[in-house]
Amino acid sequence: MPLKNTNIVSAAQTKFGALKGVTFREMFAEAVDKATTQAGVPKKEIQAAFIGSFIPEMLVHQGHTAPLLLDFAGLKGIPGTRHEAACASGATALRAAIMAIESGIYDTVLVAGVEKMTSSSTAKVTEALAAAADDQFESSIGLTFPGVFGIAAVAHMQRYGTTEEDMALVSVKAHKNASTNPLAQFQKEITLEKALTPRYVAWPLKLFDCSPISDGAAAVVLTSNEKAKKYTDLPVKITGTGQASASMDLCNRSDLTSFSSSVDASRIAYKMAGLEPKDMDFAIVHDCFTIAEIIASEDIGFFKPGEAAKAVRDGVTALDGDRPINPMGGLKAVGHPVGATGVKQVVVAYKELLGTAGPNQVPKHDTCIVHNFGGTGATCVVTVMRRSDV
């Protein structure tokens, strides 16, 4: 049965990128200010906060982030919890907020995500990100994330004939879309030739197959039906939510060409929303690496297994294609401040659904799916969103 009472009435993000001189708490406060101002939600009407952040302990030596951030953002006193599931942290915060609204305990809440990564050395960031893999069986023996997704890419290439060029085309599309997104880390197009520059990070993944290290924050205001009327005539409904896990370590996976948590979470979310993949006008998927977008678009049912690469080649997933994916640029070109990503994806979906995405507007925009995953898909959260007048 679709969720009945969960509405998005506002959604905003900071610019993503290397935000020199802007601290962890300042980015959070900026996103909150933008989101609350946009919908005219007085801060005193926000009853609770659900915050996604992956690893501030290691990146800014700050745990217990919720009360700290809330105080700094002018929301002192309200309950706040930080939710963590690696790169899916933002979406797990969203889910907790959905349950808070659906339970009737709160009727206006904040969901936010934040990560400050560029103030640490690359070695420190790599060490921090490695904490999202199994320390005992993966990261401690040197398997970093580009390595893990490189393995998945090889498996996909071997089974389906996916090529390095197919992956590069995902990057070219991401950069093209981001070129008109003023909040993106990389606002410039790249050629296929450049995307194929053989600066390998972990074969077959090259520099342009990898999302960058970024700073950023995003915030969304959720309300009950009753309260939504107060802030907007046109809220966006969250009608389906699904979350699933998989084993953390790749050695216990039966298939490396698909992530079972993506398949499971999508199935649950579609079922709850009473909709199918064909009902989705576009998708926001977790493209931490180009191969991840290809696999995700198959896992969420946009394409059959092994057919996503062809869709990319044919422009089906382009902004003006039949099934646009990541129309504002995705993690690849917009940036990937880990804890913010899952919330930023919802911000993008919200803008597109309302038809307010400007040069990045997709043609059909009634309903969409948002896919956020953590690690190598050990966690996946999928959300189905729909404009309320549909």
Add this chain to the structure above:
Amino acid sequence: MPLKNTNIVSAAQTKFGALKGVTFREMFAEAVDKATTQAGVPKKEIQAAFIGSFIPEMLVHQGHTAPLLLDFAGLKGIPGTRHEAACASGATALRAAIMAIESGIYDTVLVAGVEKMTSSSTAKVTEALAAAADDQFESSIGLTFPGVFGIAAVAHMQRYGTTEEDMALVSVKAHKNASTNPLAQFQKEITLEKALTPRYVAWPLKLFDCSPISDGAAAVVLTSNEKAKKYTDLPVKITGTGQASASMDLCNRSDLTSFSSSVDASRIAYKMAGLEPKDMDFAIVHDCFTIAEIIASEDIGFFKPGEAAKAVRDGVTALDGDRPINPMGGLKAVGHPVGATGVKQVVVAYKELLGTAGPNQVPKHDTCIVHNFGGTGATCVVTVMRRSDV
């Protein structure tokens, strides 16, 4: 209005202490196995997991803990999120689980907490714990947690005449209660003289005023009313839940003799439950330091401000007193594996409410309050629990 649908049908913990050779994931699995076996809940009936853990990134270099732990504990695939609010991490996981049940999205879920602290050096643990304070304004200038609570103790002594002996009596009571608790880290009584040994950690707090560094895990199974019948004739109801925040840094607090988040969270939880402090038969409070128990017992309304010390002196908070507090020994003597604590408190409350606490059984045990806080009370979560036949 009291929560209508949230039942505890099972609750268990590992032994707390320096558990040499037992890993983070093994402790978690042990607590889950105990909790599911106790109530005869087949693992396949658990639909989602809510996990409290404070800082595994720094202590065991492991983030993204939920899927890892669930896989290891035989619960692969179900959605799991890690919830973090410093020492209140366990109770924030509990609250998310309560909302999941009350929303109707799930009807049988696991709440668990875990922390592995003793495999790190004391310096590393101190650094990790400091991440629960404001890095910019407190921890980076050397204010550690014993220091922060030392300041609170001085303020309480100055305003109310509370003495070092009063605090020592809290420690003596904790050790007495823990002496018959086989799961406690310190199972031995101490004399008042010993508690007063002048080994100062941060004046006026001495060694025996401080909770120890510990390993441990705890787990609770929550179900809807309908499902509860399947597992037990006598569930325990959670009827009230409250959470509140305060500014992280002490310099922005108007009062150091009380923690506003404890007062606020208690008020919310009592109101939701439709009960008052006088209706509580006993309390489980967050005694990370002895002064914290004294202040908490005032903040939750068991005693008027400044009157808790007298209650301790008069034995009112003893196991056989009129208002027992921490009847199994509290954090002080049972141990304080940070993320596990908030869940372990619920385990203790569950045992006491059912009358199954053996030598640690409180005489009246229909209703109780559980108080878990994080940092210096920047986060507080309060839970009101009641036996279902009351």
